[in-house]
Amino acid sequence: MSTFGQKYRVTTFGESHSKAVGCVIDGFPSNFKIDQDALQYQLNRRRPGQTKLTTQRDEKDKAIIISGLNTQHLTLGSPIMIMVYNEDMRPQDYKQFDDIPRPGHADFTYQMKYEIRAESGGGRSSARETIGRVCGGAIAQQYLSQMNVSISAWVSSVGNIEIPKEVQQQLILNPPTQDQIEEVNAKYQFRNPHQESALEMVKLIEQVKLDKDSIGGTVTCVIKGCPIGLGEPCFDKFQAVLAHAIMSIPATKGFEFGSGFEGTKQRGSAHNDRFKNLKPITNNAGGTLGGITNGENIYFKVAFKPVSTIGLEQETSNFKGEDIILEAHGRHDPCVVSRAVPVVESMAAIVVLDLYLLSKQK
Amino acid sequence: MSTFGQKYRVTTFGESHSKAVGCVIDGFPSNFKIDQDALQYQLNRRRPGQTKLTTQRDEKDKAIIISGLNTQHLTLGSPIMIMVYNEDMRPQDYKQFDDIPRPGHADFTYQMKYEIRAESGGGRSSARETIGRVCGGAIAQQYLSQMNVSISAWVSSVGNIEIPKEVQQQLILNPPTQDQIEEVNAKYQFRNPHQESALEMVKLIEQVKLDKDSIGGTVTCVIKGCPIGLGEPCFDKFQAVLAHAIMSIPATKGFEFGSGFEGTKQRGSAHNDRFKNLKPITNNAGGTLGGITNGENIYFKVAFKPVSTIGLEQETSNFKGEDIILEAHGRHDPCVVSRAVPVVESMAAIVVLDLYLLSKQK
Amino acid sequence: MSTFGQKYRVTTFGESHSKAVGCVIDGFPSNFKIDQDALQYQLNRRRPGQTKLTTQRDEKDKAIIISGLNTQHLTLGSPIMIMVYNEDMRPQDYKQFDDIPRPGHADFTYQMKYEIRAESGGGRSSARETIGRVCGGAIAQQYLSQMNVSISAWVSSVGNIEIPKEVQQQLILNPPTQDQIEEVNAKYQFRNPHQESALEMVKLIEQVKLDKDSIGGTVTCVIKGCPIGLGEPCFDKFQAVLAHAIMSIPATKGFEFGSGFEGTKQRGSAHNDRFKNLKPITNNAGGTLGGITNGENIYFKVAFKPVSTIGLEQETSNFKGEDIILEAHGRHDPCVVSRAVPVVESMAAIVVLDLYLLSKQK
Amino acid sequence: MSTFGQKYRVTTFGESHSKAVGCVIDGFPSNFKIDQDALQYQLNRRRPGQTKLTTQRDEKDKAIIISGLNTQHLTLGSPIMIMVYNEDMRPQDYKQFDDIPRPGHADFTYQMKYEIRAESGGGRSSARETIGRVCGGAIAQQYLSQMNVSISAWVSSVGNIEIPKEVQQQLILNPPTQDQIEEVNAKYQFRNPHQESALEMVKLIEQVKLDKDSIGGTVTCVIKGCPIGLGEPCFDKFQAVLAHAIMSIPATKGFEFGSGFEGTKQRGSAHNDRFKNLKPITNNAGGTLGGITNGENIYFKVAFKPVSTIGLEQETSNFKGEDIILEAHGRHDPCVVSRAVPVVESMAAIVVLDLYLLSKQK
Structure with missing residues (x-):
């Protein structure tokens, strides 16, 4: 289904070429002032076409709040519907893929499952679907913000280029704010707060673009100030619900929580976060114990595959099974990780607010 | 909540020292013959205490099917309740942790969230909670089996010791059956079908055990024969629901689907699985496209942290915040990955059957 | 929450004075041609202001399908978002109620629950919320129609005036189609196919209107051609889910299924529907046995209270607890039952399609 | 599915002749002392065979709490599994119905839906399924009790015999406690606190029993002390969720909330509950406004059809469509309404606790 969350529920709608995309948000607390500019800010961060590195499609992506607020922008407790018109549609770019x-x-699985596909482009699988996610995340972040929960993510690797390990560890301990990352982005056109590796990543992506190819990368995200007690003991452990949310973002291939795959190489005596004054002195756990938040920074890393659309010729087959050569015209992103940053933050925000609202019981 | 799934729903119950643990399975198709031996076989695989490597607790873990079947063991379409008595309880082992x-x-997060904890041991966070999962997975596998869907997992690494990359790739292409893995297990006391690395892993774990320490590892799982079309375009992508299920298993720290984190280093031209006769010639995707199964083998890898309970002394604090030295007496597993194999398979089976039943619409 | 259904899910949004009202429909089968005119027809039936009996608010209520269809109006399997702008807003009518x-x-409970209310009128409790329901029901009915399931409802009483018992029984056995009811409506300005009682009802309502008062009534609905097997044995019995749907319509006070309250006066020997050739010869059950549809006509009756807004002066108190006299200016309906007919049908259609899609399992 | 509730979730399991019946309760607040006697008291109230009026099956129905409590009977926040063995099974009573x-x-619909039925008796449709409901309701009532919410129900009619209208109105205003109703029950063997009509009802049922027939009736239930603010504006109005719960009880045919069907005959000027000092001076609404509880007594009435199992011969057909004469041997209840009282209260309690826990948000 197209709904995520149990108490803070976000239902997204829209295909790449429908009249609009957006979401209905249900369960948001009432009598809370929504900041329309802060919402638009997040949509602008998600928007492609801002830098020389990314796709040139100029989507203005103006959020229109259709319902759920009174005239003073206070939430009424009823569903908040937000939508963004699809303006810059170029169906002709997709004719060749019919x-x-x-x-x-x-394309293949949609056709097999639904016996029909959107005539042009990805339809529901288009990156434009993430607009609804960012709307849902932006509204969640406004509420989390006044609880002093902050969420920020950055690009931690592109191809083989990584932020140096010690730098990355420092960033996890003291994460830059979203605003600080945007300052960096304004400078290097890239959301990596470590200048040296950022410049290398940009250079690599430019080369990949020249090669009409694409490249993958990882995004690291930190949630700071999360209340103790979110998540459930069994199937709805905090990291399990988060993994669900994150692995639903298009192009993701992996999810690490806390020490992640590196942690499997450690011994228990080193990995265990011992308490001092009832506070853990390390944070290999990543902010939960037994699936429930413990008040420490929550951190996780996400793998994004290289974008599937490339300019290079590819030998493949058509739906009849005949050999053909495919060459994508039109725009494409050589690497989505920088642009994925606000989407990752948004899904994290949706999870935190949902589990927070679920945790209230007395 | 303690329920997983939408149409095939597994609700687990029980703590380490309650009268019993088990599950209620709702939504299983009617008029299907349940094989009680096959159910018990899976519980036996999960059971610790069988080898010199694992904990010595002798849990007999006999599954009792309380409801949902007629006298011929045919399912009635009503909830199947299965329970296993907790027989070998040693509360005295846990007194020290009060x-x-x-x-x-x-312990810390349960106390903060619930303002109470089970008097002895992990309570709901105990590994015994996975009995309900294995029951749910065992029943699901019986149905999947007659659809020719098979699921099998193995240990792919312990600490720094890994199955060699090419061997691992071959195993993913042609996974051993569960029975074949059990034959291996009978021989090396370990669920790794690659003899050389298996012996090294066993040696490492023996050393870790001598050191009163623990070590982590990874499990790789392949789903073969999964129908095309399972999973949903947006939040309930196959891999997202699977990540939720897998990351809810105790001690997991990471999840990779298909090419995983390695895939982020590739270029799109190499990563894209091109079609030949409408069938992909490679499988970096891992068995889905756009979140929907494409008929190829589904494979994923799971990170397990080193077990938290170790015999070594640990400096830590008590609930009053006072410094203390903790030394765990009693039994403990130095490494859980081999024993986690049937739990991983079970959660995968629950996901596949649930998404299969959900996919029926006309 | 604002979502109804498990597999056919309708999420409504919008308040009486938000930019628009509408719904997101998730789970509708793909590759099905949507008839936009048939959708608009249902919205027109719901629309007030068509007759001298009802409110004069001229809401044009044009349905705009924002997403979920391709250019040939075929469903894509993705969420169908439909919205209707709120055009004829007269906030000044509501100023007095601040x-x-x-x-x-x-007003009282919203203020207590949410600590805020829409500035004008009912907000989320407005009858305009039913637009989303009718959109969801209209789309469901198009699918049910090609399965030969038809749903029709009519006014069975207003105040003390009822359709004669034998006539009502005949109508339940051979229900008029929606089109036939609309023909009647065109003639008497009322949705009661029994001319004599219809004229009396209209006369009563005219009198009530002159008196600046309001009056209640009942709607009877029949579902014809429903497949056998819908509904679940325990909590989700067909009639239980239907009761949930129907009792969520504003102003409802009662729900009878099959023989209803009259059935409580019968003896089992008379009430039991005996089989002849494996087909029940009577239908006191109302179309289900054990909560599961048995292929007979499903029928139920709904009680609607008299509309709360009346022109007459009412002694009451304001939010400060002070005595005041309330006199509602502006438009109001003296009786909503005729207008409620398509809403009742819509909720029934949503339930039938949802339980139908849920019943698919092999 | 076999689960009711969103935050307080009750999943029932068991057929009439499975090893046991019972439920898993998820979401109950932690650190609350469960009174096992109070639980057993409710099961005893539900138990048939106590009076000369009801079935003679002697089910001891001892509740066994399997999980979710510590040794001091304090809830741990984990699922509470409660089960009751099926001891007095007489499959031979049901052989004739094969x-x-x-x-x-x-029988008919289960066979059509599931292509199989329990070999003996009702299986999942048996009244024994209500044991799980009563367990879930009994636990809920313990929590509600300390919130000063009390729920009590009584028989308001059997066949044509009703509690006089004015008496019934007084009972709704000042409902007897459950204990008071049990005192009455001890005296007249019937749960109707109005002596005169109770004796008549008992007499009628005795006659019906002599006639080997059965008869229907109604149960009225009042919820006192319910907090303001439970229920949601749209689909999950308090009365809609309650109707779902109540209409899922076997043999129910109707549900009235507040003024019910009688209310449809009133004018708005009479039906509107005007405020005095911000408190309604009447209660036609039945305790909600706009679907949200307003702090007044909540009351509703439920219709139960005559029991289907009767001793009288019935002409009917077998599964082959052949004419046969059916005569039920063995025990049967001529009227279930008195015994249904604790089941109605239980479902009401489950709804109130669920909506209460759902309403917490800040």
Whole structure:
């Protein structure tokens, strides 16, 4: 289904070429002032076409709040519907794919499951679907903000280029704010607060773009100030619900929580976060114990595959099974990780607010 | 909540020292013959205490099917309740922890969230909770089996010791059956079908045990024969629901689907699985496109942290915040990955059957 | 929450004075041609202001399908968002109520629950919320129609005036189609196919209107052609889910299924529907056995209270607890039952399609 | 599905002849002392065979709490599993029905839906399924009790015999406690606090029993002390969720909330509950406004059809469609309303606790 969350529920709608995309948010607390500018700020961060590195599609992506607020922008406790018109549609860019299941794309499986596909482009699998997620996350972040919960993410690797380990550890301990990351982004056109590796990443992506190819990367995210007690003991452990949310973002291939795969190489005596004054002195756990938040910084890393749409010719087959050569015209992003940053933050925000609202019981 | 799934729903109950643990399975198709031996076989696989490597607790873990079947063991379409008595309880082993939040354990967060904890041991966070999961997974596997869907997992690494990359790739292409893995297990006391690395892993774990310490590892799982079309485009992508299920298993720290974190280093031209005769010639995707199964083998890897309970002394604090030295007496596993194999398979089976039943619409 | 259904899910949004009202429909089968005119037809039936009996507010209520269809109006399997702009807003009509919890209205409870209310009118409790329901029901009915399931409802009583018992029984056996009811409506300005009682009802309502008062009534609904097997044995019996849906319609006070309250006076020997050739010869059950549809006509009756907004002066108190006299200016309906007919049908259609889609399992 | 509730979730399991019946309760607040006697008291109230009026089956129905409590009977926040063994099974009583879909029973629809039925008796449709409901309701009532919410129900009619209207109105205003009703029950063997009509009802039922027939009736229930603010504006109005719960009880045919069907005959000027000092001076609404509780007594009435199992011969057909004569041997209840009282109270309690826990948000 197209709904995420149990008490803070976000239902997204829209395809790449429908009249609009957006979401209905249900369960947001009442009598809270919504900041429309802060919402638009998040949509602008998500928007492609801002830098020379990313796709040139100029989507203005103006959020229109249709329902749920009174005239003073106070929430009424009723569903908040937000939508963004699809303005810059170029169906002709997709005509060539009518008969071809693009490698790495959803064309093949959508056709098999639904016996129909959107005539042009990804339809529901388009990155524009993430607009609804960012709206839901932006509204959640406004509420979390006044609880002093802050969420920020950055690009931690592109291809083989990584932020140095010690720098990354420092960033996890003391994460930059979203605003600080945007300052960096304004400078290097990239959301990596470590200048040296950022410049290398940008250089690599430019090369990949010249090669008409694409490249993957990782995003690291930290949630600071999360209340103790979110998550449930069994199936709805904090990290399990978070993994669900994060692995639902298009192009994700992996999720690490706390020490992650590196942690498997450690011994228990080193990995255990011992308490001092009832506070853990290390944070290999990543902010939960037994699936429930413990008040420490929550951190996780997400793997994004290289974008499937590339300019290079690809030998593949059409729906009839005939060999063909596919060459994508039109725009494409050589790397989505920088742009994925606000989407990752948004899904994290949705999870935190949902589990927070669920945790209230007395 | 303690329920997983939408149409095939598994609700687990029980703490380490309650009268019993088990599950209620709702939504299983009617008029299907349940094989009680096959159910018990899975519980036996999960059971610790079988080898010199694992904990010595002798839990007989006999599954009792309380409801949902007629006298011929045919399912009635009503909830199937299965329970296993907790027989070998040693509360005295846990007395020492009454006042101490054990590092890496759920003691601290449970106490904060619930203002109470089970008097002895992990309570709900105990590994015995996975009995309900294995029951739910065992029943699901019986149904999947007659659809020719098979699921099998193995240990792919312990600490720094890994199955060699090419061997691992071959195993993913042609996974051993569960029975084949059990044959291996009978021989090396370990669920790794690659003899050389298996022996090294066993040696490492023996050393860790001597050191009164613990070590982490990874499990790789392959789902073969999964129908095309499972999973939903947006939040309930196949891999997102699977990540939720897998990251809810105790001690997990990471989840990789298909090419995983390695895939982030590739270029799109290499990563894209091109079609030949409408069938992908590679499988970096891991068995889904756009979040929907494409008929290829589904594979994923799971990170397990080193077990938190260790025999070594640990400096930590008690609930009053006072410095203390903690030394766990009694039994403990130095490494859980081999024993986690049937739990991983079970959660995968629950997800596949649930999404399969959900996918029926006309 | 604002969502109804498990597999066919309708999420409504919008308040009486927000930019728009509408719904997101999730789970509708793909590759099905949507008839926009048939959708608009249902919205027109719901629309007030068509007759001299009802409110004069001229809401054009044009449905705009924002997402979920391709250019040929075929469903894509993705969420269908439909919205209707709120055009004819007269906030000044509601200014007088700013400080007064109107008797029978939601003002008091909304204020207590949410600590805020929409500045004007009912907000979320307005009858305009039913637009989303009718959109969801209209789309469901298009699918049910090609399965030969038809749903129709009519006014069975207003105040003390009822359709004669034998006539009512005949109508339940051979229900008029929606089109036939609309023909009647065109003639008498009322949705009661029994001319004599219809004219009396209209006369009564005219009198009530002159008296600046309001009056209640009942609606009877029949579902014809419903497949056998819908509904679940325990909590989700067909009639239980239906009761939930129907009792969520504003102003409802009662729900009878099959023989209803009259059935409590019968003896089992008379009430039991005996089989002849494995088909029940009577239908006191109302179309289900054990909560599961048995293929017979499903029928139920709904009680609607008299509308709370009346022109007559009412002694009541304001939010400060001070005695005041309330006199509602502006438009109001003296009786909503005729207008409620398509809303009842819509909720029934949503339930049938949802339980139908849920019943698919192999 | 076999689960009711969103935050207080009750999942029932068991058929009439499975090893046990019972439920898993999830979401109950932690650190609350469970009174096992109070739980057993409710099961005893539900138990048939106590009076000369009801079935003679001697089910001891001892509740066993399997999980969720510590040794001091304090809840741990984990699922509470409660079960009751099926001891007094007489499959021979049901042999005769193997080939016959009993009129009024679920045999026909279960066979059609599931292609299988329990070999003996009602299976999942048996009244024993209500044991799980009563367990869930009994636990809920313990929590509600300390919030000063009390729930009590009584028989308001049997066949044509009703509690006089004015008496009934007084009972709704000042409902007897459950204990008071049990005192009455001890005296007249019937749960109707109005002596005169109670004796008549008992007499009628005795006659019906002599006639080997059965008779229906109604139960009225009052919830006192319910907090303001429970229920949601749209689909999950308090009365809608309650109707769902109540209409899921076997043999129910109707549900009235507040003024019910009688209210449809009133004018708005009479029906509106005007405020005095911000408190309604009447209670036609029945305790909610706009679907949200307003702090007044909540009251509703439930219709129960005559029991389907009767001793009288019935002409009907078998599954092959052949004419046969059916005569039920063995025990049967001529009227279930008195015994249904604790089941109605239980479902009401489950709804109130669930909506209460859901309403917490800040």
